[in-house]
Amino acid sequence: MIRIWLGASLRSTRWQVSGSQDSRDLLLQPDQGLVVAFWHRSLTLAPALWFWATAHEPRLRLRVLISRNADGLLIADAVRPWGIIGIHGSSSRKGKDKGGAAVMRTALRELKDGAFVAITPDGPRGPAEDVQPGAVALSRLAKCAVIPMGLACNGIHLPSWDRMLFPLPFGRGSLVAGAPLFQPDAETLKKALETVSQQAESTVRRQNFSIMDRLWAIIGTLLAPSLTIMFRLRVHRGRELPDRLRERMGLGGGVRPNGKLLWIHAASVGETLCARPLMDDLLARQPDLKILFTTATVTGAEIVATHPEFGKRVLHRFIPHDVPRWFGRFLKRWKPNGAVFVESELWPGIITACCRQNIPTMVVNGRLSDRSAHRWAKAGPLARRMFSRLSWVAARGAEDATHFRSLDASPVYEDGDLKQDAAPLSCDEQELKRLKALIGDRPVFVAASTHPGEEDLVLEAAAIARQRTPDLLTILIPRHPSRGAELAQQFGLNRRRSQGQDPDATTSVWIADTLGELGLFYRLADSCFIGNSLAGKGGGHNPFEPLRLGIPTATGPLMTNWREAMILLQDYLHIVRDVATLAEWMTTAHATASTGELQRSVVSKLSPRILETLER
Structure with a gap:
C-alpha cells in the first residue's frame, strides 16, 4: 500500500528539476560512482529523483543506505521494485554495533563499481539536519563527488523526529541539485544541504495556488468578454492590427522553433529600444538561441520588425491579456525556456502561469516608482506572492531595488540603467x-x-x-x-x-x-x-x-x-x-x-545571468 501511494503521488506530482548543471550532468552518467545526500525528512521523495534520472539514462544503478530497524526494512521493501536497492546499517551508537562498518564497506564497493549511493547524513535517528560522521567518512573514503539534493513537494509532515514529508498526489514538487562537493567537511555539507532544501521548499511554495490567485483568475475570466469588445474599439481607433487581433487571445499562427527559446516582453517603444542591446548581446553569445519578443503596442511591434534577425532568430507576437485561458494557449504554443520582462510590465496571472509551468521569470531594468510600489503594496498578498515568484530582478538603482525588496522579490540586483547601453538613436x-x-x-x-x-x-x-x-x-x-x-x-x-x-x-x-x-x-x-x-x-x-x-x-x-x-x-x-x-x-x-564617460555596460552583467538561469 505504501508503494502504491508513493508511486501514485510521486508520479502525478509535477516536478521541477533545477540547480547546478554540473551536478545534473553527473546524475545522468552511468558507471560514474556518486554520493547523493539529502535530509532524512525527504527520504520518501527520493524515488522521484530516481524516476527522473532513469527516464533519461536507464543504465543507472542506485543504492540507498537504510537502517536495519523495522522502519528501514519496510522502506526498502517498498522501493525495491523500482530498482532502488537498500544497503542496511547505520552508525554505531553507545558502543552498540549497528552494522556501520559493514555498510561502509558495501557502499564503497558499490561506488567503485559505478553505482550511485544515496545517504541521509542526519539519519536514521537524528538530530534532524545534523550531519553524522558516516556521510563525511564515506565521501572521503570514496574520493568521489557528493551531490547535495533538496527535495520538496506538496505533502503532510508526519509527527516523527525529523517531520518526514509524506507526499500527496497531483501536487507540485522541486528537486534542486547543489554544486558537486569533493570530500567536504561536515559544516560544508550541512550548509549545502540547507541551501538546496530551502530553494526546493521555496519553489514549491511559489508554485502553489492561493485563494488570491484563484480570485485573480476568476476576475480575468469574467472580464474576457469586455476585453474582446475593447479590442474591437481599439481596432476602430487604429491601435490594433485587425489581422493580428487573435494574438491578444493567445491564438493566431506561428510555430515554435526548435531549440532554446527565450521570451522577452516589452510594453511599448521605449522598453523595446531599451531591450535591443540586451537582445543583440544574447543572440551573439549563444548562436543557437531563438527569441520570442512580445509587445503590448503596435508601435513596439514596428520597432521589433526592424531587427536584422526578425523572422529568423527573432519572432514577434502581441502579448495576450491576463486571462487564464488566453495566456494558457500562449504558453502551450510557445513553451519558452525562460521569460524576461522589461522594466515594470508585470501581471499576477501571467507570472503565476509561468511559475507553475516551471518557466524562470526575470525582470531587467526593473522600475518601480514610489507611486507604483505604494499601489502594489495595497494589493497585499496578491502582489507579494507575485513578486516572490520572480526568479530575480535587476533593478535600475538603489531606490527601485528597495521597492522590489519591500514586495518580497528576491534576489534583487542593482545593475544600473539598461538605457545606458543603448546605441545612439538612428536616423535617415x-x-x-x-x-x-x-x-x-x-x-x-x-x-x-x-x-x-x-x-x-x-x-x-x-x-x-x-x-x-x-x-x-x-x-x-x-x-x-x-x-x-x-x-x-x-x-x-x-x-x-x-x-x-x-x-x-x-x-x-x-x-x-x-x-x-x-x-x-x-x-x-x-x-x-x-x-x-x-x-x-x-x-x-x-x-x-x-x-x-x-x-x-x-x-x-x-x-x-x-x-x-x-x-x-x-x-x-x-x-x-x-x-x-x-x-x-x-x-x-x-x-x-x-557624456561619454557615463556609458557603461549593464548588458555584460545581465546576459550571462539570463543564460545561466536558462540552464538551471
Whole structure:
C-alpha cells in the first residue's frame, strides 16, 4: 500500500528539476560512482529523483543506505521494485554495533563499481539536519563527488523526529541539485544541504495556488468578454492590427522553433529600444538561441520588425491579456525556456502561469516608482506572492531595488540603467541632410515627448524666446503622434510632419507627429527639452537619448521616474521650472554636451545571468 501511494503521488506530482548543471550532468552518467545526500525528512521523495534520472539514462544503478530497524526494512521493501536497492546499517551508537562498518564497506564497493549511493547524513535517528560522521567518512573514503539534493513537494509532515514529508498526489514538487562537493567537511555539507532544501521548499511554495490567485483568475475570466469588445474599439481607433487581433487571445499562427527559446516582453517603444542591446548581446553569445519578443503596442511591434534577425532568430507576437485561458494557449504554443520582462510590465496571472509551468521569470531594468510600489503594496498578498515568484530582478538603482525588496522579490540586483547601453538613436542620413539644407542657419529648439498641458507652456515660452531670436524654429514632438491633428487645431499650427509638410521660412512651430524619427529631430536641434516633466503628474522620459548625441538638454523638475539618472546626470542636465526659465534656455548659447564617460555596460552583467538561469 505504501508503494502504491508513493508511486501514485510521486508520479502525478509535477516536478521541477533545477540547480547546478554540473551536478545534473553527473546524475545522468552511468558507471560514474556518486554520493547523493539529502535530509532524512525527504527520504520518501527520493524515488522521484530516481524516476527522473532513469527516464533519461536507464543504465543507472542506485543504492540507498537504510537502517536495519523495522522502519528501514519496510522502506526498502517498498522501493525495491523500482530498482532502488537498500544497503542496511547505520552508525554505531553507545558502543552498540549497528552494522556501520559493514555498510561502509558495501557502499564503497558499490561506488567503485559505478553505482550511485544515496545517504541521509542526519539519519536514521537524528538530530534532524545534523550531519553524522558516516556521510563525511564515506565521501572521503570514496574520493568521489557528493551531490547535495533538496527535495520538496506538496505533502503532510508526519509527527516523527525529523517531520518526514509524506507526499500527496497531483501536487507540485522541486528537486534542486547543489554544486558537486569533493570530500567536504561536515559544516560544508550541512550548509549545502540547507541551501538546496530551502530553494526546493521555496519553489514549491511559489508554485502553489492561493485563494488570491484563484480570485485573480476568476476576475480575468469574467472580464474576457469586455476585453474582446475593447479590442474591437481599439481596432476602430487604429491601435490594433485587425489581422493580428487573435494574438491578444493567445491564438493566431506561428510555430515554435526548435531549440532554446527565450521570451522577452516589452510594453511599448521605449522598453523595446531599451531591450535591443540586451537582445543583440544574447543572440551573439549563444548562436543557437531563438527569441520570442512580445509587445503590448503596435508601435513596439514596428520597432521589433526592424531587427536584422526578425523572422529568423527573432519572432514577434502581441502579448495576450491576463486571462487564464488566453495566456494558457500562449504558453502551450510557445513553451519558452525562460521569460524576461522589461522594466515594470508585470501581471499576477501571467507570472503565476509561468511559475507553475516551471518557466524562470526575470525582470531587467526593473522600475518601480514610489507611486507604483505604494499601489502594489495595497494589493497585499496578491502582489507579494507575485513578486516572490520572480526568479530575480535587476533593478535600475538603489531606490527601485528597495521597492522590489519591500514586495518580497528576491534576489534583487542593482545593475544600473539598461538605457545606458543603448546605441545612439538612428536616423535617415539623406533626410537629415535635406532638412538641414531646408532650415539653413536658423536656431532650432526641440521639445520632445510632450504631454497634454505641457504644449501650452512650451509654445508660450517659444513666443517669448522669438522676441529675442525672431528666426527660432521650435519642433514640437508629442509623446503620442496621434495627437498631432489635435495640437494643430488647438494652437492654429499649419505644418505637420505626418502630412508631408516641411517648415518654410515663416514657420515658427513645426509639429513632428511621426513615429521613430526622434533621432532625426535631435540631430537638427541646438538644444532640447524633455517632456512629461513640467506639468501634470510628470515622471519624465529618457534623458540619455539626446545627451548621447551631444545635444544640450533641459528637463522640468518632475522627473520622478528617473531619479537615479538625474543624480548621475546632474552635471549635464539643466532644470527649467516655468515658462520664463524655459524661454531663457531656448535662447541661450550652449556648449555641446559630452557624456561619454557615463556609458557603461549593464548588458555584460545581465546576459550571462539570463543564460545561466536558462540552464538551471
